[in-house]
Amino acid sequence: MVRLLRYGTIFGPLKDRWRYLYKRDLYKRRLEAGPEPERFRSALINWNYDAELYACTHRFGEKLNIESLRNAMTDASFLKQIVKQRTEAGLAATDQTTLAFTHNQELAKQGKQIAEDFLQKALHYWYPKFPQEGIEAITKFLLSESTIADISSGLGFKTLIRCDIPSPRPTMLTNALFAFIGSINENTGRSRAEVFVADFILTHLVGKDINEIWQVKNPMGLLTKVLEENGRQAPESRLIWATGVSSVLSTYVVGVYSNKEFLGKSAGATVSIAEEMAARDALRRLFETDEKRAQIPFDKLYKKGLLLDK
Amino acid sequence: MAFNKAQQLATFSRVWYLFDAKWQCPHMSGERIARILRGEHKPIYYPGESTGDCVIAINTRHVALRNDAWRSEALHIKREYAKTRYDIPLFKLHELDPTKVLHLCVLSCMPSDSIRRYDMARLYTFPDDAVPVHLIKNVCDQIRGSRVIPKRLDDLTPNDTKTFPQMFKWPKELVLDDLDRDKFVRVVPPEEIPKREVMLGQRAGKQNYWFHVPTSRHEEVKIN
Amino acid sequence: MFISIGKAEINISTTFNVRANYPVRKFVHDNVHHDMEVQQLYTKVNNLVNDKFHQRLFAVIKIGDEQRKVTTEDIICKVDEFHPTIGDRIRFEKVLLVGSSDFTVVGRPILNPHFVRVEGIVIEKTLSQTQMEYWYAPRKKKVGARNYLWKDPLTMIRITNIELLGPIPGTNQSSSR
C-alpha cells in the first residue's frame, strides 16, 4: 500500500490551497475575537426549567414538590437582579408585585444546621475515642465552602441555580446545597435529610484520612496529655531500626513506648521526622482511627439505631 | 509529613547488609549477594525499578574455594587485540586483589543486563575486618553464611581426638608412613631452576608460570 | 484448613515441608483438634469475628475468572459482558479468602456463603478505549493487511459491604464437643 506524501496541517492533509488559507484565516479571527462569552444554560433552546426541577426531584429519590425546590435553587442575587430590572423599566419600588418565589437564605441556614448536628453525631458515634477538637475540625473541613461547592457542582446544581452570572460562585453553590437539604427537611422530615447528608457529605471522607484533616501541631505534646488522662506514664521514643545512616537514602524507624508498652512506630528520613510521625501513629492507634478501622457504615447508621436516641 | 509518605519511605528503604566471607564459598554466597543486590528478596521487586539493597562483604581474603580451584580455576579475559588474552589463575588474582574473587562470583551470578553495573556498585568488598566507619554505621543486618565453618586440623585439641569414638582397630602389622622425608630434601641450585623464556605470539598469555597450569583441563600440578 | 494469627501460622493439615532438606520444626503436632491451646485460638478468632465495628475486612473474590482482592468502598472493573445494569446490587458467591488485620480465613477452595457476605453495586457501564489488532498475511493480492477495531464493554462495580455472618465454620462444632 503506497502512501502519497502530502503536506498536512492540523486541519488534515492539504487538499486545496484556498481551503487551507480560508481555515487559517478563520483560526486567526477566532484568536483575535477571544473565547466565547460565557452564556446561561437557560439561554439555549433545549431548556425547560420545570422539567429540570422535576428530574432533580427524582434524581436523588427524595419526594420534593417543585415549588420548594425552586425556592432552594433561587439565589439572593437573582432577586436583586429582578428588582433592578424592574426599577430600570420604570416601575416604582412601591407597586412592584411580590414575587411567587423567595431566595434560599433561610433554607440554607436550616440545612447547614442539620448537616452540622448530624455530622457531629455520626463522627462521634463511629470514632468515640477521637477528641472533640478533631471532630470539629473534620466537620469544619466537610462543611467548608470548597468541599460543599465541589459536592453541589457534582450533583448538577451548577446549571439549575438561578443567579445573576452564568457560572455560580462557590458561595451560591453552598447555599443551594444547604437549601436543598433544608427543603428535604421541610418536605419529608429530618431523618431523610440526615440520610442525604450521610450519602453525599459524609462520604466525602472515603478517600481521606481523618488524622490528616485534623492537623495536630505538636503530636508528642498531645500524646503526653492523652496518656496522662489515661493514667499511663509519659511516652518515650526508641530507635528500632536505622539503615543507611550516613547514606542519602537513610531510614530511621522510631517506636514510641509508655512504660515498656508499645504505642506506635513510624519511619522517617531523619530521627526527628521519624519520632514525630511515630507520635502521630501512636495517637492514631490510641484514637483507633488507623487503617484497620472499619469504614463508616454510611447507609446503616440508622439501621443500627444508634443515632436516633442521641 | 503524611502517613502514606512515611509508609512509602519505609517500604522502599535501602537496607545495608554485612557479609562475613571468612571460610565461605564465594560461588554460593555470590548467588545470595546477587539476589540481594538486585532486590529479588523483596516482594516489591520489579525488574525496571532498582529496589536493590547494599551489601558490605568483609574478610574476602579468607574466602574458601573447593578442592584445587585456586590453582585450576582462572579468570579468562578475552579481548580482540593481541596480547590481552589472559588466563589468570585465582591464586594469582587473589594475590593481586584479594577482593576480586568474591566480586567476580557475584558478577557472574547477576544477569548481564544494563543495570548490572549499578547493582554491582552497591557491593562494597573489603579484604579484612577494616571497614570505614561511615560504612559500618549504615549496616543494619547481617547475611548468614552458606556453609558450616569447618574446624581446622591444627585447631583440634588432643582431648577431641581421644574422645572421638574408635570406629575400628588398626591391624597389628600395619606400618604407618614413618619415612622421614626431611632427610631427602635437596636444595635446588639456582642455575638448575628453568628460566622463563620470553615467548611472544599465541603462547604469550599462557606461558607465565614455571609450573604447568592447565587452565582448561583438570591435571595434576607437578611441583618439583 | 489454614488459619494464620498475626505472625504465628497454625497449619491444621500438617504437611512435612518437602522443600527444606533440614528437619523442620513442626508448628502443630498431629492430634491437634481437641487440644486446649487451639480451643483458645478458635474462641479468640470468633470473638474477633463478632467485633464488627472496628475490623475492616478484605476478601479475595473471583469474578469473570479473574481474582480480585477487595475491601469495602473500592471499585473493580469487569471487562466483558455483564448483565446487571447501573444501580443493581450484586452478591459475590465465589469468596476465596476473608481477613482483617488480625486474622485470615482461607477457604478450600471457597468459603461458605452462610459465613461470608460480599455485596456490590454496579456504578457505571462504559466502553473501553478503541483497541486495534493488526493482521498481516504476506503475498496476498486482495487484502494483505487488516486492522480490526473494537471496544470492550466495561462494568464498574463498587464493593459496598463485606460481612461475617457467624463464627468460622468448623470451629464451633469442635468447641462444643
Place this chain on the structure above:
Amino acid sequence: MSQFLRRITSLPIQSIRSFHSFDEVTPAKYISTRLKNGVGSRYVCQLQRLTIQVCKEFRTSFGTRDWIANDLIKFAREHPYVVVYVQPRRHRAPNLVGEYLAGDRQWIPLSNCDREKVNWWIHSLLTQKGDPQWRLLKQMHTDSPSVQGIWTPFTNKPIDRITRTYPDKDLTEMEYPQITATQQIQELFEQQKLNKTS
C-alpha cells in the same frame, strides 16, 4: 435494558487515521467516580440531560425517528431523572448530546443507525459517567490498599538487629546447619552408650 455484548462496534467516524495505536502514549486514567457514587445508600445516575436532534424528512435519521415514535415515552417514564429534549432540525444529520451532572457533554452522531442501535447508544450514554474512551492504568481502585499493613524490609526481621554491633559473631553461622558426618558418629556413639547402660 441489559447491555449485551457489542464487541464489533461500527463507530460512526472510526477511521484508521484518527485512531492512535501506541498504547503507552494514549491518554490514560485511573478509575474514579463522581462524588463516591454508590457508597451511600443510593446510586445517582450521572446523565442529566439528553438532546436528540432529528430531521423529519431525511433518510439518515430513519432509526432515530422510529425510536422517538416507539420507545421515547417508555424511556422517559422508566428514567424520570433524565430530561429528554427532542429538537427537530430540518435537513440535518441526527445527533445525540448527553449532558452530565458534572457538566461534561458527550456527542454521538446517529446517522444511518437503526432503531435498535439508537436505543443502544442512548443506554450507553445513560450508564456512563461522562468521559469514556480512556485507557485504564489499573483495573481497580482502592482507598485502603492494605489492611494487614504494607510490607517493609523490617516486618519479618527479628527486632534485636539494632542492638547488635556488626560484624556479629553468632550471625555468621548457617541458620539450619546440616548434621555433619562427625556429629552423626558422635550421636550414634552416645546412643550406643545409652543402650548399653539401660
